[in-house]
Amino acid sequence: MSKSQYKWIGTRPDRPDGADKVTGRARFAADFNLPGQLIGKVLRSPHAHARIKSIDTSKALALPGVKAVVTAKDFPEQADVIVPAGEMQVNLRDVTRNVMAREKVLYEGHAVAAVAATTDAIAKQALGLIKVEYQVLPHVIDVAEAMKPGAPLLHENLMTEGAKPAATKPSNIAKRIEFAKGDIDAGFAQAEVVIERDYTTQPVHQGYIEPHAALASASEDGQVQVWSTTQGHFQVRGFCARLLNIETSQIRVTPSEIGGGFGGKTVVYLEPLAIRLSQKAGKPVKMVMSREDVFRASGPAPGADLKVKIGAMKDGRIVAAECTIAMQAGAFPGSPVGPACMCSYACYDIDNIHVVGFDVVSNRPKVAAYRAPGAPISAFAVESTIDLLAQQLKMDPIELRLKNAATKGTKTHYGVTFGTIGMVETLNAAKNSPHYKTPVKPGFARGVAAGFWFNVGADSSAAAHVGEDGSVTVISGNPDIGGSRASLALMAAEELGIDYDKIRPVIADTASIGFNFVTGGSRVTFATGLAVVNSVRDLIRDLKGRAAKTWNVDPEGVIWENGMAKPAGSNVGTFEPLTIAQLAASAGRTGGPINGHAQLNVTGAGPGFGVHIVDLKVDADTGIVTVGRYTAAQDVGTAIHPSYVEGQLQGGAVQGIGWALNEEYIYNGQGKLANPGFLDYRIPVASDLPMIETVLVEVPNPTHPYGVRGVGEVPIVPPLAAVANAVARATNVRMYDLPISPPRLSAALDAAQPRMAAE
Amino acid sequence: MTDIQFKVAKTVREAASLMAAAKGKGRILAGGTDLLVQMKAGMVTPGTIIDVKKIPEMVGITETKGSYRIGAATPAAVIGEHKKLRKAWPGVVEAINLIGSTQVQGRASAGGNLCNASPAADSVPALVAAGAIVTIQGPKTRRQVPVEKFNAGPGKTTLKAGEIVVSLTLPARPKTSGDAYLRLIPRTEMDIAVVGVGVSLTMKGDTCVSARVGLGAVAPTVLLVEAAAKALTGSKLDAKALDDAANACSAACRPIDDKRGTIRYRTKIAGVLLRLATAIAADRAKGISRPAHSQQGH
Known part of the structure; x- marks a missing residue:
């Protein structure tokens, strides 16, 4: 799709909150x-x-x-x-x-x-x-331990919801959920290759x-x-x-x-x-x-124990897929095991799927949302197993995924049938990226993984107020965590046909704008964006009415173009266009203040798909992983402000790399956290990583006037497996347990040495 | 609420007297990069803070017949900019320049790093390898102690009541000498050594005629590994000598499993780093310039 149809959308102006933030004027909560x-x-x-x-x-x-x-x-x-x-x-x-x-x-x-x-x-x-x-x-920290009969009970009356057969005794398993599609047994019976593996991931903090x-x-x-x-x-x-x-x-x-915030x-x-x-x-x-x-x-994202079993034909077609996820909820029920189950195989069109999830409490802080809650965890296990399949079948990992990719009309195992999605486009974009077309450097190895997130809509309110001079305030109620003010202002500028600089987007308090659901689910630019577009359209309707009144014609006889009211045709009459500034100046004579507003429950969020490519090397002596090159490709619908979309992809990738390599909660024997600080809870530092390259794939979401899809969450989904897959290809040792920290990888490499020598 | 006294000492003796008068509640402020953090975290509540940065003897670097005296409160950045010292003791300087971030370097000092008594202090293994001597001023007397004997355990020094560290002295040595410090951290910056190894060598042709090895983060204090030095001394730094020295380093480890590394990992890495640091030190001894290595693996 060509961007030239737009004047403002797809441009990269400075963010409205930028100057305050770089000068220290911005007020954070402790200020x-x-x-x-x-x-x-x-x-x-x-x-x-x-x-x-x-x-x-x-x-x-x-x-x-x-x-x-x-x-x-x-x-x-x-x-x-x-x-x-x-x-x-x-x-x-x-x-x-x-x-x-x-x-x-x-x-x-x-x-x-x-x-x-x-x-x-x-x-x-x-x-x-x-x-x-x-x-x-007595306390219990690990999921597997917490699920065992006789484990210390956190909640003495907690009966497993959805257990089969029904639970008769309390346990730490709050819930069992299940998703199924097709005939899983028939699928595995048909499969020519079956791979089954166990995985674990560690809880990670959002690290705001x-x-x-x-x-x-x-x-x-x-x-x-x-x-x-x-x-x-x-x-x-x-x-x-x-x-x-x-x-x-x-x-x-x-x-x-x-x-x-990142969900936390x-x-x-x-x-x-x-x-x-x-x-x-x-x-x-x-x-x-x-x-x-x-x-x-405060809430980390959970850790989990997973089992994945995938059956495929020799040509790479996946015919059966199973996944079992036991996920930490922390001290109270409510882990994101549901979305983890739903996202597990959402990238693929597979006839027979069976996914089971358990929500398990243990003596850890209650988990909170973290970018695409649950999805990176199941993707780590599923995408690692798919990489094993690619290795076994000697297939290119992108070709294997293309062979199985979900497309429009694919019915997922959680019931939804996809509309217009960009999984195939994203895989092709990754395949054709400068990174993938460049041979892997000596000493390095390449890993690939894909990821999915639903994205959400939900409730949003917005208003647009015209000032006396014709400049416009766009009011919404979602804290801006990723550049949303810039995106909202760009959409308002596009609708109104006035300059981005004439629009000041503000975030109003709870008494000054209607209800808004949280900034989360990658929903703000999509759903609140739609509310802003609608509020501006409401405003334009009013502006056209003011022009009609001025000219004494029917409102239907007025059109809005390039920031001006114009007669719809010569039959309406001959009038000089009225600019928004002129209409604002005469507002007192045409009905008073000119404001637009909108509130709606937004549905039709466009799902997002990402494919990440990483080249890394492993130091055999120390187990230290060095990322040499990293590319994140993603279907972003329409990139309203491409720089901030790229920033989302880069930030998500970096957080995912940290999750893969070093981040973990270390508990001592008394169940006390040993590393409650950034010194020993190791998120990546700037010098650890190369610039993250991005490929923006634009498959517009047909339900949004500008084709917006949420973009903030998908990019944290693929990195865990992408890194693990690259490590496996670099060392011939696959890491099934995160993080792939230097001590763990070094131990695994040493353990594999005599075995590899014997082979 | 307890008030904190802040005193600026003009002389070493005055600082020592103030320390003695504080009766165990005194804390020396050099760069403050450990002290202020510990105060903020509620780990220490000093009665008196004694600023020593105004004492000329404690800030600056002097050379006497090839021996260098580094004031205990000299900022690491100043040490890093001292061309002659950098040439003479590249390993010591690169180790001191690893304390904290660039911003912290402007204030952090080698004396402070030593007195903080962390087994993982970056500067200490290099100073141990260099054979540095610590000059200590008490209320009445001055004494000297080899750097490897200075610390008693994590967070504990052998300083007696009223004593402060004045300076560190690096001995003169033949021109055909070189030193190096390497540490392993899981990231590339902003981390604390999982293992740190300092090696100082004097070569005669291809033969190592004397060696010292300092090993950090693998025991309650930084270790002088004499067995590793012995394995290197007299050798041509051949495979067997390096194997023996690496094994000696691994054998010297008495580490713990903690949030920064496992016993197994630390023990292995001690040997890995010994080999690499020895190679760099040997090249430097032969006049082959080797850039400072911040850490291994990356």
Whole structure:
């Protein structure tokens, strides 16, 4: 598709928030302060699993400077109700227990009490004066251990939902889910080649640079204001309203600029505590997590144990595919095992599929969404197995995938039949990329993997206001985590036919715009983009009406072109076009302020597919992996602002590479996290990686006026397997367990040496 | 709440007196790259912070007949920019230049790195290999100790009450000498050594006539591995000598399994790095310039 049909879409202007961010003027959550504010701090569990026998806060309350203390008693019990948390689901009964432990602490770092005091030092001292009596219980960290009969039970009444046969005894398995298509047994009976392997992945943190922080101010009349770092201030409002029994209209949440979220800021931790402390103390309360708190108590993405079995014909056609996933949910049910199961084989058109997932609780922090929740995990196992198949059949890994690629009309194992998708186009783009066409350098090896994410739509509201001079404010309600303000402004400029610089996109607080679902699911440029387009169309309808009034003609006789109202034809009459500035200047005479608005539940999100290529080398002595070249190809629908689309692909790839190579949670024997900091929780640093090359494939989403597909999540799906596949080809040793860290890879290489010598 | 006293010492003796007066609650501030982080993390709460950067003897590099004295508080970046020192002791300088990031280099010092007493300190294995001598000032007396005898365990030095480190002295040595430091980190930057090896050699033709080997991050303190030095000394750095020295390094390891590496991995890597560092040091001894290697594998 040619981009020349657009004036603004596909261009690369500076982002509206850029200048503030590079000059340090942008305000992140910890930059918000109010006169008279108190400092709030959380007392956290030192135990992985313990019953709370008693909490004595009297000494803390007696300390001069301490203005309030809260424990679970300050939060009402919640019903067993499932609500969305970003792209995942949470139970309110669990949410209140996660923000403040009730009967038991379920992980090291679990909040037990919180204080508000006049200074940081007094608040810290007060935490030391709170006496909690614990009965320490046996704990369980690993999924496989947690699933065994006799494992320590986190929730004594947890019965496996969906178990076959029905569960008769409580366990740590919260749920069993199953997806099936075709006849799996017949498929394997037909297969000429069958490969079956087990895999494990480790939990990883989203690694946002900005720790969670919140400032809350509760007034005597019941009003509450909150400033916090979040991907969804409407969700902060909703959670706080439920957890504290406050009407939503009484809570006004203003999102700060956000220093990264990646899914991890779609839930609440500090906000309900800060509000309750503020209500009790009668003063604003500010709370900021330390990096240690972030690691110990905020949601990682889960780790999982997986089994994959794939059957194929000798020509590469996959005829049967199985996958079993046991996924960590953390302390409360609700891992993204569902999407992991659904994404597992979504890249392919396979007749017979059977996928089973288990949601398993253990004594770890409750997992939260992280870019394409669950999908990278199943993709690691599936795409590694497909690579084994390619090796066994001596087929090019892209050709093998092309032979099985999902296309329009493919019915997935989770029930959806694909519309217009770009899996084949993306595979071909990868195959024809400069990277894939370049021979692998000596000493390096090449890995390939694919990935899928649904992308979502959901609820969005937007408004467009014309100022007195004809410049336009575009108002939406999604925190901008990936350049969405620029994309929204570009779409508004395209619709209005005015310059990008004449449009100022802002993110309004919960009281200043209608409801918006979280920034997540790669939905903002797609769904909120549609709301913006519709609000601008509403605005144009109004502008045309003003011109009609000015000319005294029917509104139908006016068209909007290049930022001006024009007569639709000579039969309407001869009038000089009216610019938006002219219409704004005369607005008082034509009906007052000129505003447009739109709100809708957006469906028809276009699924996204990515194919990644990596060239890497392995140092045989040390097991250190060096990535030499990396390319991410992806069907992005239409790249509204190509630089920020490329940035999404690059960022996702880098996070996936970190997941593959070094990131892991290291627990000691007591179930305590040994590496709660960026020194020993190793995300990649800039010098670790080459520039990530991108190939933007544009297969427009037919349900969106500009063809937008979500782009933010797909790029974290392929890297885990792409890296593992390249390591396997570099060393002839396949790593089935992540991370492929130097000690692990070195041990695996050494273990393989005598075996390889014997062969 | 406890107040923190901040004192700026003008002389070494004054600093030592202030340390003694602080009765165990004193902390020396050189670059502060460890101290401030530890204070922020709540790990230490000093009664008195004694700034030593204004003491001329503690900041700067002097050469006397081929021997170099490095003030304990001299910023690593200053050390890295000292051409003659870099030529004489490239291994020591490259090790000191690995402490922290570029920004941290502007403040971090070799004395501070030593006194922080981390077994994984980057500068220490190179200083051990170099045979560096630590000059220590107490309230009354001054003493000297070989660098390998300075630390007692993780976070523990052998400094007595009121004592501070004044400087590090690198001995003069023949021109046909060279040294090197290599560490292994899982990433390329912003990491702490899983193993660090410093090697210093003096060659006569193709024969190694003297050697010292320092080994970090594999025991409670940085080790002087005499068995490895013995294996190299008198050899032509042939395969057997390197095997023996590498095995001696692996044998000297008393590591732990932790978040930074396994016992098995550290033990193996100690030998791997010994071979590589020896090769670089030997080339440098022969006048073949070898660029600083930040770490192995990448």
